[in-house]
Amino acid sequence: RWVQGLRQQYAKNLGSQEKDMVLVTGAFGQIGRDFMPILRQLFGEENVIASDVAKPTASKLNEERYDYDNLQTIELDVCDRGALKDAVKSFKVNRIVHLATMLSAVGEKLPMKAHDVNVQGSLNILECAREIKQNKAFSASGAGTAKEAPTVASVFAPSSIAVFGPSTPQDMTPDDVVCSPTTMYGISKLHLECLGNYYHERYGIDFRSLRFPGIISASAPGGGTTDYVMDMYSEALKYNQCTSFLSEDIELPFMHMEDCLRSAIELLVAPSESLTRRVYNVTAFSATPREVYESIRKFIPEIQVQYEPDYREEIALTWPNSVDDSYARRDWNWQHTYDLDDITKDILDALAAERM
Numbered sequence: 385r386w387v388q389g390l391r392q393q394y395a396k397n398l399g400s401q402e403k404d405m406v407l408v409t410g411a412f413g414q415i416g417r418d419f420m421p422i423l424r425q426l427f428g429e430e431n432v433i434a435s436d437v438a439k440p441t442a443s444k445l446n447e448e449r450y451d452y453d454n455l456q457t458i459e460l461d462v463c464d465r466g467a468l469k470d471a472v473k474s475f476k477v478n479r480i481v482h483l484a485t486m487l488s489a490v491g492e493k494l495p496m497k498a499h500d501v502n503v504q505g506s507l508n509i510l511e512c513a514r515e516i517k518q519n520k521a522f523s524a525s526g527a528g529t530a531k532e533a534p535t536v537a538s539v540f541a542p543s544s545i546a547v548f549g550p551s552t553p554q555d556m557t558p559d560d561v562v563c564s565p566t567t568m569y570g571i572s573k574l575h576l577e578c579l580g581n582y583y584h585e586r587y588g589i590d591f592r593s594l595r596f597p598g599i600i601s602a603s604a605p606g607g608g609t610t611d612y613v614m615d616m617y618s619e620a621l622k623y624n625q626c627t628s629f630l631s632e633d634i635e636l637p638f639m640h641m642e643d644c645l646r647s648a649i650e651l652l653v654a655p656s657e658s659l660t661r662r663v664y665n666v667t668a669f670s671a672t673p674r675e676v677y678e679s680i681r682k683f684i685p686e687i688q689v690q691y692e693p694d695y696r697e698e699i700a701l702t703w704p705n706s707v708d709d710s711y712a713r714r715d716w717n718w719q720h721t722y723d724l725d726d727i728t729k730d731i732l733d734a735l736a737a738e739r740m
């Protein structure tokens with residue numbers, strides 16, 4: 385229902401412009417798989433193109449029970465600027481939702497690869513947006529004339545609490561604060577923020593970004609430090625026992641996938657005049673592994689827990705315990721809906737339904 389309301393707001397704020405065509409990178413990752421249906425509702429099914437380094441098979445999509453009828457999909461590596469430009473030209477893309485990224489834990493295993501995907505990939509996306517804005521993407525042969533080029537060029541790309549580092553104040557961390565990340569993922573996200581601000585100021589790209597906390601969803605995550613929560617939920621259902629790869633008292637900020645997607649759409653449709661910045665903190669609540677365990681125990685009383693901290697603990701220790709997102713709440717009325725127990729119930733129910 386909330387997508388309908390936001391669709392009306394989108395039509396009101398942005399609808400007088402020519403038709404938007406949206407390219408989503410990383411469309412089959414943790415956020416992309418849940419974001420695609422919402423983006424298709426918002427912009428119209430025929431106006432959203434799903435891209436990823438590899439297309440999932442039809443049976444995989446069915447397995448996940450997503451309704452991807454008539455989905456336009458392309459294989460696209462964000463590190464390949466030429467291929468990216470070709471896709472933008474042939475589909476006449478003017479908005480890019482850039483989700484392709486390597487998360488914190490996998491980024492520490494493969495720092496060079498994470499640098500390529502996260503740093504070079506984001507630069508390529510912003511360069512494509514600059515060419516769209518400057519009518520260069522559409523003036524070359526085969527894709528119409530410069531006259532047909534859209535006037536709005538926008539990039540939405542998530543940032544992360546990983547931009548903060550050990551020297552950042554850890555409680556209620558504000559938007560404007562010292563950011564000296566110590567992970568490749570955090571460094572690349574800070575780079576994305578700086579580049580996005582630069583392309584906005586210098587070239588007029590409508591860059592918008594959110595510093596997401598740990599996002600909790602039923603769909604499988606991939607290589608993050610906050611993934612321990614989803615591991616605990618799925619193990620709890622399968623074995624009545626769960627393991628956290630972080631110590632029991634490490635506190636981190638989180639939000640439910642639905643809140644995450646709603647925050648992204650709310651920022652996307654917010655009128656430019658209401659924004660006082662291009663990158664916002666957002667959060668819902670903070671929790672420790674022990675609190676996650678206590679929450680699971682409300683629904684599975686016999687559950688047992690083990691704490692087996694590994695290298696991801698080092699990453700988590702550099703991130704804030706809690707985040708101050710009052711600018712988002714003030715500028716575009718951000719409000720979360722799910723707290724820890726709501727999420728626990730929702731995800732356990734969703735995982736149980738999938739197993740039936």
Ligand code: AKB
Nearest residue numbers: 487488544608609610
């Ligand atoms: C990760 O754990 O790497 C991500 C994040 C906090 O950005 N979920």
